[in-house]
Amino acid sequence: MTIAQALDALAARLGDRLGRSPSDLALHxxxxxxxxxxxxxxxxxxxxxxxxxxxxxxxxAHGCPVVAWGAGTSLEGxxxxxxxxxxxxxxxxxRLIEVRPEDMLAVVQPGLTREALNTDLRATGLFFPVDxxxxxxxxxxxxxxxxxxxxxxYGTMRDNVLALEVVLADGRVIRTGSAAxxxxxxxxxxxxxxxxxxxxxxxxxxxxxxxGQPEAVASAVCGxxxxxxxxxxxxxxxxxGIPMARIEFLDxxxxxxxxxxxxxxxxxxxxxxxxxxxxDAAVAEQSARFGEIAADLGGExxxxxxxPEERNALWKMRHNAYYACLALRPGARAIITDVCVPISALxxxxxxxxxxxxxxxxxxxxxxxxxxxxFHAILLVDPGSASDHAEAARLAGRMAERALRLGGTVxxxxxxxxxxxxxxxxEHGAAWEVMGSLKAALDPQGILNPGKVVPQ
Amino acid sequence: MTIAQALDALAARLGDRLGRSPSDLALHxxxxxxxxxxxxxxxxxxxxxxxxxxxxxxxxAHGCPVVAWGAGTSLEGxxxxxxxxxxxxxxxxxRLIEVRPEDMLAVVQPGLTREALNTDLRATGLFFPVDxxxxxxxxxxxxxxxxxxxxxxYGTMRDNVLALEVVLADGRVIRTGSAAxxxxxxxxxxxxxxxxxxxxxxxxxxxxxxxGQPEAVASAVCGxxxxxxxxxxxxxxxxxGIPMARIEFLDxxxxxxxxxxxxxxxxxxxxxxxxxxxxDAAVAEQSARFGEIAADLGGExxxxxxxPEERNALWKMRHNAYYACLALRPGARAIITDVCVPISALxxxxxxxxxxxxxxxxxxxxxxxxxxxxFHAILLVDPGSASDHAEAARLAGRMAERALRLGGTVxxxxxxxxxxxxxxxxEHGAAWEVMGSLKAALDPQGILNPGKVVPQ
Numbered sequence: 001m002t003i004a005q006a007l008d009a010l011a012a013r014l015g016d017r018l019g020r021s022p023s024d025l026a027l028h029x030x031x032x033x034x035x036x037x038x039x040x041x042x043x044x045x046x047x048x049x050x051x052x053x054x055x056x057x058x059x060x061a062h063g064c065p066v067v068a069w070g071a072g073t074s075l076e077g078x079x080x081x082x083x084x085x086x087x088x089x090x091x092x093x094x095r096l097i098e099v100r101p102e103d104m105l106a107v108v109q110p111g112l113t114r115e116a117l118n119t120d121l122r123a124t125g126l127f128f129p130v131d132x133x134x135x136x137x138x139x140x141x142x143x144x145x146x147x148x149x150x151x152x153x154y155g156t157m158r159d160n161v162l163a164l165e166v167v168l169a170d171g172r173v174i175r176t177g178s179a180a181x182x183x184x185x186x187x188x189x190x191x192x193x194x195x196x197x198x199x200x201x202x203x204x205x206x207x208x209x210x211x212g213q214p215e216a217v218a219s220a221v222c223g224x225x226x227x228x229x230x231x232x233x234x235x236x237x238x239x240x241g242i243p244m245a246r247i248e249f250l251d252x253x254x255x256x257x258x259x260x261x262x263x264x265x266x267x268x269x270x271x272x273x274x275x276x277x278x279x280d281a282a283v284a285e286q287s288a289r290f291g292e293i294a295a296d297l298g299g300e301x302x303x304x305x306x307x308p309e310e311r312n313a314l315w316k317m318r319h320n321a322y323y324a325c326l327a328l329r330p331g332a333r334a335i336i337t338d339v340c341v342p343i344s345a346l347x348x349x350x351x352x353x354x355x356x357x358x359x360x361x362x363x364x365x366x367x368x369x370x371x372x373x374x375f376h377a378i379l380l381v382d383p384g385s386a387s388d389h390a391e392a393a394r395l396a397g398r399m400a401e402r403a404l405r406l407g408g409t410v411x412x413x414x415x416x417x418x419x420x421x422x423x424x425x426x427e428h429g430a431a432w433e434v435m436g437s438l439k440a441a442l443d444p445q446g447i448l449n450p451g452k453v454v455p456q
Numbered sequence: 457m458t459i460a461q462a463l464d465a466l467a468a469r470l471g472d473r474l475g476r477s478p479s480d481l482a483l484h485x486x487x488x489x490x491x492x493x494x495x496x497x498x499x500x501x502x503x504x505x506x507x508x509x510x511x512x513x514x515x516x517a518h519g520c521p522v523v524a525w526g527a528g529t530s531l532e533g534x535x536x537x538x539x540x541x542x543x544x545x546x547x548x549x550x551r552l553i554e555v556r557p558e559d560m561l562a563v564v565q566p567g568l569t570r571e572a573l574n575t576d577l578r579a580t581g582l583f584f585p586v587d588x589x590x591x592x593x594x595x596x597x598x599x600x601x602x603x604x605x606x607x608x609x610y611g612t613m614r615d616n617v618l619a620l621e622v623v624l625a626d627g628r629v630i631r632t633g634s635a636a637x638x639x640x641x642x643x644x645x646x647x648x649x650x651x652x653x654x655x656x657x658x659x660x661x662x663x664x665x666x667x668g669q670p671e672a673v674a675s676a677v678c679g680x681x682x683x684x685x686x687x688x689x690x691x692x693x694x695x696x697g698i699p700m701a702r703i704e705f706l707d708x709x710x711x712x713x714x715x716x717x718x719x720x721x722x723x724x725x726x727x728x729x730x731x732x733x734x735x736d737a738a739v740a741e742q743s744a745r746f747g748e749i750a751a752d753l754g755g756e757x758x759x760x761x762x763x764p765e766e767r768n769a770l771w772k773m774r775h776n777a778y779y780a781c782l783a784l785r786p787g788a789r790a791i792i793t794d795v796c797v798p799i800s801a802l803x804x805x806x807x808x809x810x811x812x813x814x815x816x817x818x819x820x821x822x823x824x825x826x827x828x829x830x831f832h833a834i835l836l837v838d839p840g841s842a843s844d845h846a847e848a849a850r851l852a853g854r855m856a857e858r859a860l861r862l863g864g865t866v867x868x869x870x871x872x873x874x875x876x877x878x879x880x881x882x883e884h885g886a887a888w889e890v891m892g893s894l895k896a897a898l899d900p901q902g903i904l905n906p907g908k909v910v911p912q
Contacts, residue, residue: 105798145640174890178798178864178883180798182869184602185880186891187651192894344556408636409640412640413638431631434898437897438894
C-alpha cells in the first residue's frame with residue numbers, strides 16, 4: 001500500500017488526466033492565505049461521478065490520501081495535502097446540469113463557480129444568493145459551509161443546499177436530500193456533508209435553492225465617526241425587524257484600503273454598506289427606516305446607489321476589500337481571522353479586537369458581515385518576518401479566545417482548514433471527539449483530506 | 457445485562473421518580489396515531505441533565521433500551537418502546553432557562569411546550585415561529601425535525617435550533633453549536649441530532665432562534681371551485697416572490713370536516729388559508745397582490761381576518777383539522793400520510809392522491825402546508841376493520857411511491873417513527889446504510905430508541 005502504486009493505477013485509468021507536471025503540482029500546493037506551499041503527488045481531473053468513484057476506489061485500495069480541489073479560493077488552506085497523495089481537481093466537472101424555475105432550484109456539478117452559475121441564470125429571473133466574495137466553486141463553498149455578504153437575508157450554504165451526490169471513502173456513491181423543500185426523513189446527511197471540508201466524502205453534484213431576482217434593490221454607504229455607533233446601528237436595525245439583504249462593516253483602516261485600491265472616495269472613518277431587496281414599496285420603506293435609525297445614531301454622508309452600475313461598483317469594492325487590505329503593505333501576506341459572535345456581544349468583540357490591534361506592532365483592518373455577528377481582521381505580515389507572524393498569531397489567538405468567551409465561534413464562514421484546528425478542543429469540548437467518531441465511521445482509513453477537521 | 461437489573465439501579469437512583477404503575481406505563485405506551493399500544497418497563501422522570509446522563513449510563517451498563525418522551529403528540533409512534541426498556545419523560549425538565557432579546561434567542565429545557573414558550577415570550581415582542589399544530593414539546597419537535605404552517609416563511613426546526621445539549625449513549629454530555637447566528641466550525645452536529653428521533657442522543661437543552669412579532673398581520677380564507685386552481689394559486693404566489701407567512705390547503709372533505717367540528721361556515725369546496733407578516737404597508741401590498749393572483753385563478757368568497765380574535769379562530773380551526781377529520785367518522789382512527797414533493801409536482805401529487813382516495817372504499821380528507829409542497833391525507837379507518845387497514849395501507853403506500861417518483865420525500869415533517877421506516881430503502885438507497893453507520897458509531901449497543909430510523 002503506497003502512494004506510488006496508487007498513482008500507477010490512476011495513470012492507467014486516467015491517462016493524461018492525471019497531472020504530474022511541476023506547475024500542476026505547484027498550483028495545487030499553493031493557497032490564498034499564509035500557509036507554506038505543500039504540493040500533492042499528483043492531480044486527477046475527473047470528468048464524471050463514475051470517474052471520481054474510481055479514483056477514490058483506487059486510492060482506498062492503496063491507502064492513498066485524496067483531497068478535493070474546487071477553485072483554490074479557500075482562506076484556510078483546506079486543500080493542502082498535508083500527507084501528500086492525490087488532489088482531485090473538479091474543474092472539468094463544471095456543468096450547470098439543470099435549472100428548474102418552478103421549483104426555484106438548480107442542479108450543478110461541483111466545479112461550477114458561483115459567478116458562472118449566476119451568469120447562466122440571468123435570463124431566468126432567478127439567482128443563487130450565497131456570496132463569499134471570491135468566485136469560488138460551488139462544491140468548495142458547500143464543503144466549507146461558505147456564506148458572505150447576503151447570509152443575513154438568504155442564509156449560508158447550510159440553508160441553500162437541498163441535496164447532494166457524494167462519493168464516499170470506499171467509492172460508494174450516495175444521494176442525500178431531495179428536490180422537496182423540507183423533509184423529516186432520517187438523519188440530515190446533506191447538512192453533515194456541507195461543512196465537512198472533504199473529510200467525509202467528495203461532493204459530485206449539488207441541488208441548490210435559487211431566489212427570485214428582487215423587483216427593486218437599493219444599496220447605500222454610510223459613515224460614522226465612531227465604530228461603536230456603526231455597530232449599534234446594526235443591532236438596532238436587526239432589532240427593528242427590517243429585512244436587510246446585506247449589512248457590511250468597514251473600519252477606518254479598511255475604508256482607507258478600499259479608497260486606495262478601488263478609488264472609493266469615502267471619508268476615512270468607519271462605514272456600513274447596506275442593501276435592501278423587495279418590491280418597490282418595500283425597498284423604499286426599508287431604506288427610509290434604516291436611514292432614520294442610522295441618522296439617529298450618528299450616521300452621516302449617506303450615498304444611495306439605486307442604479308445597477310453604481311451598486312455593482314459598490315459591491316465590487318467590497319469584494320476586493322481583502323486584496324485592498326493586502327495592498328496596504330506591499331509584499332504582505334495575511335493571517336485572516338473569522339470570528340462570529342452573538343449580536344449582543346458584537347460591539348464588545350469588535351472594539352476589544354480593534355484596541356488589541358492598535359496596541360500591536362502590525363496592521364489589521366477590520367471588516368465583516370456584521371448582520372450575522374461575523375467579522376474579520378486582516379492581519380498583515382511580512383512573509384519573511386518571524387516577529388510579524390508571532391504577533392499576528394498572538395492577536396488571532398486572542399480574537400478566537402474572545403469569541404469563545406462571548407459565546408461565539410472561531411470561524412463564521414471560512415472553515416477550519418489548517419488555521420483553526422488548534423481551537424477545536426476549546427470550541428467543541430467532547431463534541432470534537434464525536435466528530436472524530438463520525439469520521440472514523442465513514443472513512444476508517446482516514447484517506448479523505450487527512451489532517452483536517454477532526455482530532456488526529 | 458437485563459432490563460430488570462437496570463430498573464433496580466434506576467429505582468435506587470430516582471426513587472419515586474421511576475414510575476411503574478399500570479397507568480404510567482399505559483400512558484407512555486400509547487400514541488396519537490393507529491399503532492398498537494406498547495408500554496415500556498418503566499418511566500423515568502429526570503429533573504436535570506446530570507440525572508439524564510445517570511439514567512443513560514445505567515441503561516448502557518445493562519443494555520437496557522432508552523426512549524425519550526416529550527408531550528406524546530408524535531403522529532408516527534416515535535416513542536413506542538418496541539424493545540421495552542425505560543421511557544425518559546421530560547415533563548419535569550420544562551423550564552424556559554433564558555431569553556436573550558438582543559440575540560433573539562431562547563434557551564429552553566426539552567419538556568417545555570411551544571405554546572408555553574410563546575406565552576412566556578409575550579411581553580418580549582418576540583415569538584418562536586415553528587408551529588406543528590399540536591402543543592408539542594420543543595425537545596420532541598427538534599427530535600422529529602417538526603415544522604408546520606409557518607415553515608414556508610420561518611423554516612423548520614432544522615433552521616430554528618441554534619445549539620443543543622445532548623446526552624450520548626454512553627452517558628457523555630456534549631454541547632453542539634453556539635449562540636452565534638452561523639458557523640463553519642466542523643461537522644453540523646446540531647443538524648445531525650435534529651431529526652434523529654432519539655436514536656443518537658437525548659436532547660437536554662435547546663437554544664432556539666426567535667422572531668420579532670410582526671408589526672402587522674393579515675389572514676384570509678379563499679375558496680376555489682376546483683382543487684387544481686387552489687394549487688395553481690400556491691405555485692403562482694411562490695413564483696411571484698410574495699413572502700407568505702402561511703399558505704395552507706384544505707380539500708372539499710377537509711372543509712366539510714372543519715365546518716362540522718369548528719362551525720367554520722365555509723362553502724363546501726377546496727380552500728386556501730393564507731397569512732402575511734410585515735410592516736403595515738408591506739402586509740397591505742402582499743395581501744393585495746395575493747388577492748389579485750387568487751382572483752385571476754378563480755378564487756372566490758375571500759374572508760380577511762385582520763383582528764387578532766378572528767385570526768386566532770381561523771388558525772384554531774386549522775390546528776383542529778386533524779381532530780375534525782377524525783370526527784367525520786365516529787370511533788375512527790387515522791393512518792396519516794405526510795408526503796412532500798417539489799412544487800412543480802404538487803398539482804399532480806395532490807390530484808392523483810385525491811383520485812386514488814375517491815376510488816377507494818375509505819374516506820381521506822387532504823390538507824397541508826402547500827407552500828412547502830407538503831400535504832397529508834387523513835385516511836380514516838375503523839380500528840377493528842382489517843379491510844379498512846389494508847385499504848389505507850395500500851393508499852398510503854401509493855402516496856409514498858408517488859412522492860418518491862416525483863422527486864420528493866415520504867415525510868415532510870412528521871418523521872419516520874413506526875410508519876415510514878418501510879420506505880427508507882426506496883427513498884435513500886445506500887444513504888440509508890450510511891445513516892446506520894453513523895448510528896453504530898454513536899450508539900454501538902443500539903440502546904437509544906431501538907427499532908427506529910436506521911436499518912435493523
